[in-house]
């Protein structure tokens with residue numbers, strides 16, 4: 604039986620560990636935290652991410668927890684439309700999912716055959732020609748035919764194998780929250796949640812997770828919002844961060860103020876946005892009978908403005924699983940690198956362009972910035988949506 608060690612039990616690690624186990628591999632999943640725990644936020648999955656989850660055999664679970672996300676358009680803080688809402692064909696429509704529901708589906712997908720070890724921090728990786736790949740936490744060394752580095756943006760495995768890829772700040776911070784239905788504001792008739800508002804260096808996006816009446820069903824419902832602001836993460840406690848957000852977004856179109864008012868400081872998840880520059884020179888490193896591959900944020904952490912990080916992680920997992928089914932091991936490692944690097948590079952380039960437009964504050968005069976938002980944003984969003992929609996799992 605072929606064996607794999609997957610390092611990191613985030614979205615990327617859980618999805619690839621389950622896929623390999625379902626293909627008959629003996630999988631050990633190592634996680635440094637004491638518990639495998641998702642963030643209490645949500646994630647938008649574009650058609651490529653949904654297709655990848657289906658290819659991984661997780662489509663049925665997804666249907667029960669996903670809410671379609673119609674195009675709500677893009678506005679300026681004064682309410683002027685930069686991009687009008689459009690009717691999207693079903694195959695272009697993203698969905699939004701509570702991360703805890705997604706996490707439950709991924710855990711269910713592990714089945715009985717994955718050995719999950721928590722509280723294990725991998726310190727080193729061995730990937731030498733002629734030797735079986737292995738990882739070590741300084742106390743024990745675990746060998747396998749394949750090592751999958753899914754250990755996130757700060758990946759130690761990537762630092763050792765691809766030291767040229769550096770983690771840098773993208774120059775902005777993000778705040779996210781899910782307001783459960785019982786605390787969510789009742790909106791006046793005609794006012795909806797959804798869509799995006801773009802200001803100079805600031806952005807606010809919101810989405811409904813299911814319908815208000817659906818609370819208590821199989822999925823966790825509520826209103827998800829994400830706000831990004833140019834600058835560093837804030838050191839103040841969540842209550843002060845929330846007060847700052849209310850100040851920054853004061854006067855923005857409804858229901859942004861109502862959503863911030865209904866948010867409890869305990870709901871708030873703050874994060875500095877970081878990315879890899881340059882990307883690793885390789886995603887696959889043949890070693891001995893198999894090798895090491897980089898997957899998820901460990902391979903291609905990018906600004907989140909296109910909502911593609913998790914989607915690409917699912918693409919990575921589906922691609923790796925398919926290649927391992929059809930090729931011998933060292934060849935599959937090389938093929939994974941060949942297939943995934945150009946794909947990730949394209950999506951990262953688009954995410955960076957979007958990030959540059961969103962942070963145009965100060966670099967362009969106000970009018971030029973608005974013109975850029977009005978013309979560039981729709982083009983970028985369309986190009987990104989088209990690139991995302993194009994992806995098909997390898998047959």
Ligand SMILES: Cc1cc2nc3c(=O)[nH]c(=O)nc-3n(C[C@H](O)[C@H](O)[C@H](O)COP(=O)(O)OP(=O)(O)OC[C@H]3O[C@@H](n4cnc5c(N)ncnc54)[C@H](O)[C@@H]3O)c2cc1C
Nearest residue numbers: 611613614615635647725754755777899900910912913914
């Ligand atoms: C504000 C924001 C909004 C986003 N919105 C979207 C969206 O709408 N759609 C989308 O597709 N993407 C989105 N993303 C991106 C997405 O969240 C990430 O790309 C995705 O979660 C990365 O998953 P991962 O498993 O690769 O990494 P992580 O989630 O970072 O998981 C890595 C795991 O490895 C473990 N680990 C780390 N080091 C070690 C070690 N040495 N030994 C053992 N274990 C280790 C960690 O504890 C962690 O559990 C967003 C990101 C942000 C910041």
